[in-house]
Structure formats: structure tokens, C-alpha cells
Amino acid sequence: MSTTVVETATPPVLNLTLQNGQEIHYHSDTSIEADEIPVIDIREIYSDDLEARKAVAEKVREAAHRIGFFYIINHGIDSRHAENTFKQAKRFFAQSGEKKMEVCTDLVTEYFGYFPMSKAKKDLMEAYNWGYNPKFDPENANESEPDVDYIKLLWPKDLPGFKETLYEHHAQLLTLARRLTKTFALALHLNENYFDKYIKNPAAGMRITHYPPQEASPSEQLGIGAHTDFECFTFVTQDEHAGLEVLSKSGYWIKAKPIPGSIVVNIADCFMRQTNDFFVSTVHRVVNKAGAERYSCPFFFGFQQDMKLEPVPTCVSDTNRMKYPIVSSGEYLRWRAEQAKKAI
Numbered sequence: 022m023s024t025t026v027v028e029t030a031t032p033p034v035l036n037l038t039l040q041n042g043q044e045i046h047y048h049s050d051t052s053i054e055a056d057e058i059p060v061i062d063i064r065e066i067y068s069d070d071l072e073a074r075k076a077v078a079e080k081v082r083e084a085a086h087r088i089g090f091f092y093i094i095n096h097g098i099d100s101r102h103a104e105n106t107f108k109q110a111k112r113f114f115a116q117s118g119e120k121k122m123e124v125c126t127d128l129v130t131e132y133f134g135y136f137p138m139s140k141a142k143k144d145l146m147e148a149y150n151w152g153y154n155p156k157f158d159p160e161n162a163n164e165s166e167p168d169v170d171y172i173k174l175l176w177p178k179d180l181p182g183f184k185e186t187l188y189e190h191h192a193q194l195l196t197l198a199r200r201l202t203k204t205f206a207l208a209l210h211l212n213e214n215y216f217d218k219y220i221k222n223p224a225a226g227m228r229i230t231h232y233p234p235q236e237a238s239p240s241e242q243l244g245i246g247a248h249t250d251f252e253c254f255t256f257v258t259q260d261e262h263a264g265l266e267v268l269s270k271s272g273y274w275i276k277a278k279p280i281p282g283s284i285v286v287n288i289a290d291c292f293m294r295q296t297n298d299f300f301v302s303t304v305h306r307v308v309n310k311a312g313a314e315r316y317s318c319p320f321f322f323g324f325q326q327d328m329k330l331e332p333v334p335t336c337v338s339d340t341n342r343m344k345y346p347i348v349s350s351g352e353y354l355r356w357r358a359e360q361a362k363k364a365i
């Protein structure tokens with residue numbers, strides 16, 4: 022696997038402040054093709070041989086530290102799950118605005134339900150969000166559905182099979198995320214089971230997103246504005262239309278072009294904090310210039326909300342002290358969600 026990193030002598034001149042207060046700098050609003058996001062074949066994470074699992078982990082370590090983004094292939098999830106999810110996404114978004122608003126996210130406090138295309142904001146996208154539900158967790162199979170409004174109410178009534186299909190895919194990604202958490206532990210030179218206690222009831226939100234094609238340039242219009250994700254790591258399943266862009270350390274927007282059958286993995290803020298910046302939570306955005314409707318399906322995996330984001334022992338020392346105050350996963354996620362709501 023070879024990766025070419027774009028270098029530049031001139032400092033970036035454009036600036037932007039993100040919702041979490043972070044300032045970013047970049048050269049131009051136009052994105053470039055570059056080979057900085059590695060493709061990692063993770064087949065061997067399922068191997069019985071610890072050395073084979075560690076070999077994958079070393080590739081993950083390099084990518085998570087250098088750019089915070091990588092593609093995984095041979096991840097073990099049958100492509101029919103993504104195909105079925107995209108079919109449901111097209112069915113859902115094709116409904117009338119009125120119908121979609123029946124399950125609007127404003128009806129609850131949690132990040133569940135329909136997120137309409139907002140006129141006030143620059144973002145040209147609409148989304149439907151759903152979250153962790155122990156009933157559909159293969160590792161908590163005996164649990165029933167929690168009796169809370171946001172889990173019960175915000176499902177479209179006239180789309181039979183919608184919820185079941187989405188949770189089938191969610192369960193597959195949940196299992197992969199738990200497995201990959203072991204790879205991340207090895208990547209941090211920890212015991213493979215180090216994070217097991219953090220992921221019994223994880224924060225695992227998922228969304229389907231629809232981006233209409235845009236005419237305007239990225240300085241006027243974006244599908245999703247520049248941001249970092251909140252949790253530990255994200256899996257993005259893309260359709261065949263390009264649009265996702267990643268801000269490289271050298272200050273260029275790099276296209277994360279769709280690779281059939283792959284999943285894009287990116288490090289998010291909680292993992293960056295817990296690894297004391299060893300893993301980088303990289304800024305990204307979406308611009309749909311594909312000339313077609315684009316659909317994507319992100320899965321946001323975070324540690325269970327009551328767990329403190331304590332520093333990973335291999336990432337702190339007397340000379341490399343923890344940079345962040347220790348908060349629980351839930352406290353951090355709630356703070357980020359509040360910032361996001363204020364920005365709407």
C-alpha cells in the first residue's frame with residue numbers, strides 16, 4: 022500500500038471556525054484528487070492469528086494518526102445491506118414534504134427522525150436519523166425495545182419494512198464496529214480487549230442522507246459544511262456518486278471518491294480526545310457536483326454514554342500530558358449536540 026502525501030510550501034489563506042470552536046485553514050474551495058486516504062484490506066481482523074490481526078492494526082494506526090480517514094475493504098458485510106438501505110432511503114425521501122415532517126426530529130430531544138432541508142442554512146441535504154436500540158443489537162438479543170418516545174414514535178407509518186431493513190444494516194455495522202474497536206486497541210498498542218467495557222451499550226446513531234445535485238460553487242453552497250464528527254469513529258457507506266471531501270494537513274480538500282463495496286472510516290472527536298490527539302479527527306464536508314442525486318449512509322459509533330473518556334495509557338506520559346479535561350462520553354455528545362442545534 023503506497024500513499025502519496027500532498028506537500029506545499031505556501032500557507033493556506035482561507036479560514037473558517039467550526040461549530041466546536043476549532044479554526045481551520047485551507048488553500049482553496051476547489052477540491053483535488055490525491056492519494057492520501059489509504060485503502061486497508063481488513064480481512065485478517067477475523068483471523069485466529071494475533072500477529073495477522075496486529076498487522077492490520079498497524080495499517081490502521083498509520084492512517085488514524087496521519088489523516089484520520091481510511092477505506093476498509095473485505096470487511097465482511099454483505100453488499101445487499103447497503104443496497105437495501107439505499108432503496109429505503111430513496112423511498113423515504115421521495116415522499117411528500119408533509120409526510121416526511123410527520124416524523125420530524127423537532128418532535129423529540131434526541132437525534133432521531135427526519136431532518137429537513139433547511140433554507141436558513143447553507144447545507145443542501147436532508148436526512149433521516151435513528152439510533153441504538155438494544156432490541157436490534159445481536160449482543161443484547163433478549164432485550165426489548167425501550168419505552169421512550171423517540172424510539173417508538175419517529176418511524177414512518179406508510180413504509181412497511183423500512184425500520185426492519187435499516188436495523189438489519191445497523192446490526193451488521195454494530196458488530197463490525199465492535200470488532201474494529203479491538204483493532205483500534207491493538208493499533209494503540211493496548212490489549213485487544215481494552216475498550217470492551219466501553220461498548221456494551223454503545224452510542225450508535227445512523228442516518229440516511231440525501232444530497233440533491235448543486236449548481237453553485239462550494240464557496241456559496243455545500244451539501245454538508247465543514248465539520249468533525251462527535252463520537253469515536255464513523256463508517257460512511259457512499260453510493261456511486263462522489264461528494265465527500267477531506268481536509269488534508271497541507272490544507273487541501275481531497276476527494277474521498279466512492280470505491281464500490283468499501284466503507285469509509287473516519288476518526289471522530291471522542292477518540293481524538295481519548296488518544297490525546299494521537300488519532301486525528303479530520304475535518305470533512307460534502308459537495309455534490311456529481312450531477313445526480315447522492316445518497317449516503319453514515320454510522321456514528323461512540324462509547325457508552327456513562328463511561329468517562331479517560332486517556333488511553335499509551336497516549337499520555339510525563340512529557341505528553343492529557344490535553345483535554347476528562348468528561349463522560351454522554352456529556353461530550355450532549356455538548357456537541359447543543360452547539361449543532363444553536364448553529365441551525
Ligand SMILES: O=C(O)CCC(=O)C(=O)O
Pocket residue numbers: 230245250257259264265305306307317318319
Ligand atoms: O455523506 C457523506 O459522505 C458524509 C456525511 C458526513 O460527514 C456526516 O453526516 O457527518
Ligand SMILES: [Fe+2]
Pocket residue numbers: 248249250255305
Ligand atoms: Fe461527518
